[in-house]
Amino acid sequence: MTTLLYQYIYLISFILVFLVFFLLCLGIIQYLNSRKTKTEMTKKIQQNGYGQDSLLDTNKFSEQSLYGQKPDNPLISFFSLFSSDTAKSFDTGSSIKIKFLRAGITWKNIDTALMGAKLFFPFFFVAVFIFLRIFVFKVMGEQWIILILVILGLLGFYLPEIWLKQKTDKRKILIFEGLPDALDLLVVCVEAGMGLDSAINRVGKELETTSPDLSREFALMNLEMRAGKQRQDALRNLADRTGIDEMNSLVTLLIQTDKFGTSIATALKVFADSFRTKRFQRAEEIAAKLPVTMLIPLIFFIFPALFVVILGPAAITIYQNLILK
Numbered sequence: 001m002t003t004l005l006y007q008y009i010y011l012i013s014f015i016l017v018f019l020v021f022f023l024l025c026l027g028i029i030q031y032l033n034s035r036k037t038k039t040e041m042t043k044k045i046q047q048n049g050y051g052q053d054s055l056l057d058t059n060k061f062s063e064q065s066l067y068g069q070k071p072d073n074p075l076i077s078f079f080s081l082f083s084s085d086t087a088k089s090f091d092t093g094s095s096i097k098i099k100f101l102r103a104g105i106t107w108k109n110i111d112t113a114l115m116g117a118k119l120f121f122p123f124f125f126v127a128v129f130i131f132l133r134i135f136v137f138k139v140m141g142e143q144w145i146i147l148i149l150v151i152l153g154l155l156g157f158y159l160p161e162i163w164l165k166q167k168t169d170k171r172k173i174l175i176f177e178g179l180p181d182a183l184d185l186l187v188v189c190v191e192a193g194m195g196l197d198s199a200i201n202r203v204g205k206e207l208e209t210t211s212p213d214l215s216r217e218f219a220l221m222n223l224e225m226r227a228g229k230q231r232q233d234a235l236r237n238l239a240d241r242t243g244i245d246e247m248n249s250l251v252t253l254l255i256q257t258d259k260f261g262t263s264i265a266t267a268l269k270v271f272a273d274s275f276r277t278k279r280f281q282r283a284e285e286i287a288a289k290l291p292v293t294m295l296i297p298l299i300f301f302i303f304p305a306l307f308v309v310i311l312g313p314a315a316i317t318i319y320q321n322l323i324l325k
Contacts, residue, residue: 025078076109076113077113079113079116079117080112096111096114098243099164102242104216105167114164117160118156118159118160118161121156121157121160123156124156125152125155125156126152126153126156129148133145168243172243172244175244175247176246178207178210178211179214179246179247179250179275180272180275180276181207181210183250183268183271184272185199185202185203186199186200187265187268187272189202191265196231196254196258197225197231200221201218204216204217204219204222205219217242220238220241224237231258235251235254235255236255239251246275253267
């Protein structure tokens with residue numbers, strides 16, 4: 001009993017020491033980042049004042065505030081320490097940037113932090129298991145130890161990718177749910193005589209409360225067009241950032257409509273009707289799959305309880321009348 005108590009004390013002490021070290025590193029990184037930011041802002045104010053450079057910085061920070069982006073994040077800076085990648089930020093056309101944009105993540109040095117997390121978590125999980133093996137699980141076969149180490153290493157390596165995929169799928173669902181309202185608003189704005197760019201800007205402002213992710217994407221598209229990018233390129237970037245098939249179809253429709261000079265209002269109205277039909281069919285498909293999905297918990301959890309309640313008294317009665325007598 002005393003040995004077991006000492007083992008739990010060692011385990012709790014190890015966890016507390018790791019938490020203190022982890023929080024201390026985060027605090028130091030946050031202090032250094034804030035100090036660096038203040039120093040850079042002071043130098044810009046002293047050197048440039050409110051000239052053209054200040055205007056460029058304002059545009060940059062307005063784009064950052066569009067996604068809730070901050071210049072530095074202590075957690076990302078912590079994971080970046082474990083990465084061997086020296087890149088400051090991801091490239092413009094790289095696939096890793098598309099993954100983070102589809103997840104709605106625009107933190108600085110996020111690609112380096114992801115690589116650092118993929119290196120940190122395997123060593124962390126393996127170190128925790130080795131500590132538990134020494135002080136808690138003393139009786140364990142070598143085959144089980146090797147198997148658990150391999151599983152923990154793979155889990156730690158793929159855990160950031162799983163987290164990123166979950167955030168991406170969740171954001172795609174939110175954008176998909178807000179797209180019908182956006183299409184209806186676009187139809188109303190275009191039929192009222194507004195241009196496509198003004199209509200998209202107006203719809204983005206109207207969707208800030210109901211669908212903030214889709215609103216940010218429309219706002220970023222307007223920022224790109226104001227910066228001098230062509231409408232077709234901005235629309236294609238919008239489709240790449242969202243990553244859903246319906247947005248790709250909408251972007252293709254708008255590009256072809258703009259190219260051939262047909263009525264945008266009519267095309268949007270037809271697309272909105274077909275999209276609502278497709279959404280209704282998808283809901284019917286999910287509803288049709290519910291009986292099959294409920295079959296597994298019904299068999300393994302509900303039927304045994306029903307058998308015990310219904311057949312239990314009968315079995316007790318048969319046992320008392322036939323076997324005991």
